[in-house]
Amino acid sequence: MSVEIVDKNEKQAKEMIQKLGLKPVAGISRVTFRKKDNSVFSIDAPKVYRSPAGNYVVFGDCKVDNFQERMAEAQSKVQKDPASIQADLAAAAADAEKAEKSGESKIEEEDDNEPVDESGLDAADIDIIVQQANVSRGKAVKALKAHNGDIVNAIMELTK
Structure with missing residues (x-):
């Protein structure tokens, strides 16, 4: 069971929105806004309302989103250190050589027929x-x- 804490101003704003005929929109997990200077603002777990004319009202905690930092962080998690990459390459080359040798020996055996x-x-x-x-x-x-x-x-x- 989750308890939602709503301050007085937000409660009043939601009441006004419902009086204006705005309908809640379900299933939205994140909203982002991009300004002309390419700055990005994001709201995680927003409460979104839509008017009949197609306008949206979004409630939630707004944060400045730095996309480049997030991408660099994700890349560092995925990236391996060079020593492990070299070890993987050496193992793959050894496996390929074994498979090639076994394939050649099979062909030689069958050619003798x-x-x-x-x-x-x-x-x-x-x-x-x-x-x-x-x-x-x-x-x-x-x-x-x-x-x-x-x-x-x-x-x-x-x-x-």
């Missing part, structure tokens, strides 16, 4: 599939034949 009949298929299509799907030439040929020469579907099948 029997030769595959490539008749009726374009060699360039087979090369594209080998590069894109990172598979052996034999698997690329089998996938191309299974999809009647459709490169896109063959790559999609091999990269599942």
